[in-house]
Amino acid sequence: MLGFSRTREWVYPQTIQGHYTTLRRWSFGLLHLILLVAPWITLNGNPLVQIDIPGRRVFLFGGIFTPYDTFFLVLFLLFLAFALFFFTALWGRVWCGYACPQTVFLETWIRPIELWIEGDRVRRKRRDAGGLTFDLVWRKLVKWGLFAAVSVFLAMAIVSLFAGARPLWTGRASGTAYAFVAVIALAWFWDFTWFREQFCNYLCPYARFQSALADRETLIVSYDEPRGEPREKGRNAARDGRCIDCNKCVIVCPQGIDIRDGFQLECIQCARCIDACASVMEPLGHETLVAYGSIAEAEGRHVRRIRPRTIVYAALLGSILLGGGVLLAGRVPFEASVNRTPGSLFQLDPDGYVRNTYLLEVTNKQAGTGAVPFEVEVEGVSGAIALSPPIMLGPSESTTTPLVVRVPSSEAGGRSLPIAVRVRSMGRDLLIQTTFLTDAALGGGDR
Structure with missing residues (x-):
């Protein structure tokens, strides 16, 4: 010392x-x-x-x-x-x-x-x-x-x-x-x-x-x-x-x-x-x-x-x-996040739907063996549709995939709508809150 x-x-x-x-x-x-x-x-x-x-x-x-x-x-x-x-x-x-x-x-x-x-x-x-x-x-x-x-x-x-x-x-x-x-x-x-x-x-x-x-x-x-x-x-x-x-x-x-x-x-x-x-x-x-x-x-x-x-x-x-x-x-044995695609706001489809594009990131935290499927749904707006490629992840794997949410124009009132994306797998589900932009966000016409 x-x-x-x-x-x-x-x-x-x-x-x-x-x-x-x-x-x-x-x-x-x-x-x-x-x-x-x-x-x-x-x-x-x-x-x-x-x-x-x-x-x-x-x-x-x-x-x-x-x-x-x-x-x-x-x-x-x-x-x-x-x-x-x-x-x-x-x-x-x-x-x-x-x-x-x-x-x-x-x-x-x-x-x-x-x-x-x-x-x-x-x-x-x-x-x-x-x-x-x-x-x-x-x-x-x-x-x-x-x-x-x-x-x-x-x-x-x-x-x-x-x-x-x-x-x-x-x-x-x-x-x-x-x-x-x-x-x-x-x-x-x-x-x-x-x-x-x-x-x-x-x-x-x-x-x-x-x-x-x-x-x-x-x-x-x-x-x-x-x-x-x-x-x-x-x-x-x-x-x-x-x-x-x-x-x-x-x-x-x-x-x-x-x-x-x-x-x-x-x-x-x-x-x-x-x-x-x-x-x-x-x-x-x-x-x-x-x-x-x-x-x-x-x-x-x-x-x-x-x-x-x-x-x-x-x-x-x-x-x-x-x-x-x-x-x-x-x-929950997995995690997920939803972020708006950089530079995108909304898109009007010919069939009368408003489209928003997101990036969905999913990580499988399960330590078991074999890949498991993930299902994606959207809630909060009547008639809303979620479109994404099939997701299969093995243990500790993660992926980022595009997620398209379509909402009928008749339901897309106001500048933005609160929606929830539900990701489901292995008998558990995760609810992610986000917003859906309509054409009113840029001063679009009345509905």
Whole structure:
């Protein structure tokens, strides 16, 4: 991290094993599985997960969402926000320690590479403090080369969610996609080689507003000060179950903080200090002095996991899920729009009808197989006729076709008439409101 001198103070966390370290590894493995495998899976011929920005589509678990479904995006973002509030109120910064990409990638890739190339904490510190030597240089170059490879690999995995895994990894994606790969890879490389824990300390906003989301009953990583103090090296402290001041909880911390100083902004609740303390105290026959707890527990008060704050968040989450489910069940599996043909107003046909020409755009959002027909009708004016070519669309296909609406002159009163175009397919229909211009729009004769 950056010290008071504005120089980089490197953190050398010691490797640690334990219950929470194992739990985090399972979490990291699952998240990597989702990131690396999901973009390759197809469902009904479409990607399982893909955000197709050029095509303005989102593929998600067999569904296709377009700009017409923006409301679902709003609901999704609201759900994520209140889920963050809910889990923070219950378990503090569990996201930071177990699921944040910064933590996941550092712990899965970067720290094992450093351990392999440069050795443990003591060797790295001694080598870095020894000045510029051949041994230092070749290890740094090899390490940075591996960091660069990991950065490109992770950037490719991330961009696969947008450009598609198969086109991207086979060289068939657009130049823009590979440009984003380069930018993201450079960002990760800079982060892995220099920035690291400073992201959590200075850039990430979550640490700042966590205090507004948590309360005295929120679960945090805390030090049992009444039992651990006064800390002392030697047999007496070990016999009494007090802190023996071994500093192991400090040297394993990836943020470089001392959890015994109380709750701190930099703590990401990774629980490495819990495993470290447990590895020292349990062989001595005592419980760990660092554990998941709350301020209320430290004060001897009863902790309510179900309390007004969590009830409100849970109710909001349930409402969003219920509302989204109802809207999703009633969602029309296609979309359509009607726009007047540029430069056209109306046309008088010899048979006494007034003609307007439109462009009908239809998109099939169904993720099934096979093409389906679409029917077009016009409503709102007696005797109106809709003329369009036959429309057959396969999954995620779209088309733009001319649509001619003819209205009897006897019904075409006024400058314009409100009409509705009904598009029907797959047992559902969509009603699109538009206007029909008559010859009165240009001062035509009375009817």
